[in-house]
Structures are given as structure tokens and as C-alpha cells.
Amino acid sequence: MPEKPSTPHPDRELLRRYREAGAAVQADAGNPLGHAMGLTVEYVDFTSGDVRLAFEPPAWLTQGSGVLQGGAVTAMLDFAMAYASLAVVPAPAGVATTNLSVAFQRAAMPVRLVAIGQIERAGRSMVFTRAELRQAADEKLVATATSTLVIV
Numbered sequence: 001m002p003e004k005p006s007t008p009h010p011d012r013e014l015l016r017r018y019r020e021a022g023a024a025v026q027a028d029a030g031n032p033l034g035h036a037m038g039l040t041v042e043y044v045d046f047t048s049g050d051v052r053l054a055f056e057p058p059a060w061l062t063q064g065s066g067v068l069q070g071g072a073v074t075a076m077l078d079f080a081m082a083y084a085s086l087a088v089v090p091a092p093a094g095v096a097t098t099n100l101s102v103a104f105q106r107a108a109m110p111v112r113l114v115a116i117g118q119i120e121r122a123g124r125s126m127v128f129t130r131a132e133l134r135q136a137a138d139e140k141l142v143a144t145a146t147s148t149l150v151i152v
Helices: 010-021 032-036 070-088
Strands: 040-044 051-055 095-104 113-122 126-135 141-151
Touching: 010 032, 010 040, 010 070, 040 070, 051 070, 070 095, 070 113, 070 126, 070 141
Parallel strands: none
Antiparallel strands: 040 051, 051 113, 095 141, 113 126, 126 141
């Protein structure tokens, strides 16, 4: 049986592009959800796992009242914690979220948002993370999250 050709992991690929550019990089079609949410990797510390991601959420992610849907906010936080984990987990391993807890602080408007992800502790099989999402213009806190990710 022929082997499947290996394709680069889209999240690892985006981190590789950031490392090579030494500057902010945007998600492309290789990462459909990140691309749709206007994800830009702005900062990565490959030693500590600290990351800063920006999002330019499109209007279709809003509810009837004009605020971002809670799942979209959660996805932004999850991206930050996953990228923080991937920054410190050796390739080619990936991570998968096993537990995620979100606390919403205020309604998220469809404006430029910034997610900060950090590692609380990284072990051999699990990574424990936290993140916060803020409005970029005034730094008002929108939501916080914690998660546990398994290394796969």
C-alpha cells in the first residue's frame, strides 16, 4: 500500500513562516478557520510559548445583536493556547485540546481583537495554558480561558 504524502501541519507551517519572516504573518487558505477569522501571528517566543495573535473578525461571525458569537470568541482563545503549545512542543508533534474553560467578560464586537496565549506548564504528554482576548484599540478585556492540550 503506498504511503500518503505528508502535508505540513497548517498551524506549524504558520509558525515556521513567522520564524523565517521575523515579523507578523497572516493565516492563509491552508488554515481555513484562521484565514476566515483574519488571524495574524504577531509575536511568538519559541522558548516560553508566549504568543500574540490578532483577529479581524468578519461580520458573518456576529449574532443578530451585532456582537460576535461566543463560539468565535472561544475559537480565538483556543487558537492562542494551541499556538502557545506548538511553540514549545518539538516538531512534528501536534496538540489537541482536551479541556477548555472560557469566562466572558463583555460582549465582543466585530473589531480588531488580540489574543495573548501563555504556557502555565508543559509536560511530556500534556500542556496547560491560559489566554486572554482584548479589544485592540482600548485593550478592554473581552474573555479569558484556560485549557489542557494533549501532545499527539
